[in-house]
Amino acid sequence: MILYYLIHSPLLSLPFLLIFALLSWYRLSFAIALLPLTLPYYLETYQKAVAGSAMFSLTEITLSICVVVCLAQFVLKRGERRFWLSWRELQDRVGPFLLPMVVFLLVAALSITIAYRGDLALRDFRKEVFAPLLYFVLVLLYIRSRHDVIRLLAALIATATIVAFMGVIQILFFPNSMALEEGVRRVYAIYGSPNSIGLLFDYTLPIVLAWALGRVRWGSRFLALFLAGLMFVVLYLTHSLGSWMGIAVAALFVVGFSIRSRKILLIGGLFALVLAIAVVAVYHTQLLNYVVDRHSDAFGTGTAAKRVYLWQAALAMIHDSPWLGYGLDNWLCHYSQNTICPNTLHHYWLLRDATGHPTGLVNEPNLSHPHNIFLHIWVSIGVFGLLSFGVVLILFYWLFARILISLHAAPGKYSEQLRWMTLGVGAAMLAALVQGQVDSAFLEQDLSFCFWTLVATLLLLRVLSQTSWRDVVQSEAKQEAV
Incomplete structure (x- = not known):
């Protein structure tokens, strides 16, 4: 290929x-x-x-x-x-995820008919909804063994590693090609935005961290630590605060679940909480100024404030069309004056805030999404798409907890391997959701594939760990394992 x-x-x-x-x-x-x-x-x-x-x-x-x-x-x-696989077997693999996924697919298809630019909505439906869900089905049909799941996660890790090496090459040999924003050079590798590297790492780096902290051979652990270190270097030079926050939360998540002793976990958690409170109490002014003034433009508006203005614009759009949204990739048609759609449309572009101060968005009319994963889905495909997406997330972490409980209750030969894979998948989804509060972490082609790949992987780990959908009598194989 x-x-x-x-x-x-x-x-x-x-x-x-x-x-x-x-x-x-x-x-x-x-x-x-x-x-x-x-x-x-x-x-x-x-x-x-x-x-x-x-x-x-x-x-x-x-x-x-x-x-x-x-x-x-x-x-x-x-x-x-x-x-x-038979239809019954495939249905059992999908379980309760089937209904919200079908609803999501249908409302996304419906958005094509109501979009001002139906061609854009159709294109994004094909790339960001239909194709990733089609891949989801193929994964459930053909990825069956433990080795297949390992190979799938290894491909995700290898993808991030290749991008990380591209970032290192750019840093070492082509530093002048790095994006210069407000006096800071940011690595972007092959993407159009440095934030895109962080978003890809959200879906991959936590898996590497779980691998490194799992009960694996030292040679395998050193490899994981090397890959994690490489990604951390590139991640730092993206200067993407959202991805830093996402990876930090995911790292704490992995460390917390990797500590088996409740006493150590409680003491360590309390110590970390006290330390965090102390740091915030002493440096709260500096931290606040860092977040607020980060990447400030000529108007003195930082990226944090701009995101708030974007959210306000998105909420105004949702207020006027809450049920069906505006169609996939039609945000720009209604957000600002640009070359995507005619300027005769009503725009929700906030050029000044309530006090009359410039928002700084006048120089960024081509921001293609509201920089929030939930607002992005709501604006694009309406409230039913948002609700179905939320149900998928709830089911994801409900199943995540069930798998960990099942592995703890019935340890087997490969339980530790299945455990770190489950933990890594759960942490990766968490990192994407955290950064997704300030960025687009889903409705992009690569990120949609990553999202549904994590969901499919968790469903496969349920099968491999023999975790039941309901609290019923365990299978004979699991009873023998106990």
């Missing part, structure tokens, strides 16, 4: 695509597990012309081949157990 992607000539690149399809026929689970390696290259700059002027990202091309192979196996190899 790399060769197909890099070679521009269709005649020369096509054989590599066919070879990938052939190899996928024999090891489709392998191809599906490694698909996260394609996620960062979704910007238009990196898309490939497939037929004429039709441009697609590497992720979409790879997913399409996997789907075609899947359908071919369903038709030609339907009778062979290793190629397919």
